Amino acid sequence: MRTLLLALLLSPLCTYAAEATPEAAVSALWRALSHDAGADVDLPVLKRLFHADAVVFLGHYQKERLRLRRLSGIDFLKPSAPINKKGFYECEVARQLHRYDRFAVAYSVVESRSDQAASQPDFVGVNSIQLQQVGEQWQVLSLHYQVEKPGLPIPLDGGQSGRCLD
Numbered sequence: 001m002r003t004l005l006l007a008l009l010l011s012p013l014c015t016y017a018a019e020a021t022p023e024a025a026v027s028a029l030w031r032a033l034s035h036d037a038g039a040d041v042d043l044p045v046l047k048r049l050f051h052a053d054a055v056v057f058l059g060h061y062q063k064e065r066l067r068l069r070r071l072s073g074i075d076f077l078k079p080s081a082p083i084n085k086k087g088f089y090e091c092e093v094a095r096q097l098h099r100y101d102r103f104a105v106a107y108s109v110v111e112s113r114s115d116q117a118a119s120q121p122d123f124v125g126v127n128s129i130q131l132q133q134v135g136e137q138w139q140v141l142s143l144h145y146q147v148e149k150p151g152l153p154i155p156l157d158g159g160q161s162g163r164c165l166d
Contacts, residue, residue, distance in 0.1 A: 092109070092166065
């Protein structure tokens, strides 16, 4: 009984330990956004990962023109509430990370699929993620996501399509 009680008390600490490095925070972000059909994103993890003042920029092309949308981190998480009928799987295939003290920036290439077993992604995106260490937890300060421009593939810089980093 004592072992069970100790495990229950320590389990929240283990969850936070998963994001004790900027690399772990970036990996947790992509895992939390992925979900099976009929399920939702891992909202508790995303809420923990995004700093209260976080900002998100979403870029995609529409008729050869880049559309850029800015959201607060809170607003970015709001559309996650409804259950998605299709699955959504994020596969990070390349990452470059630079860190100084309690600040880090990650350049990340992610393939998105509605069918996890699909050989080709539905779309590919490039991301710039700025992170700050708050206490022992690394949090996302900003995320800039841009979907691949038609005719201009995003270089994988040593990564391999379909081979997820984590």
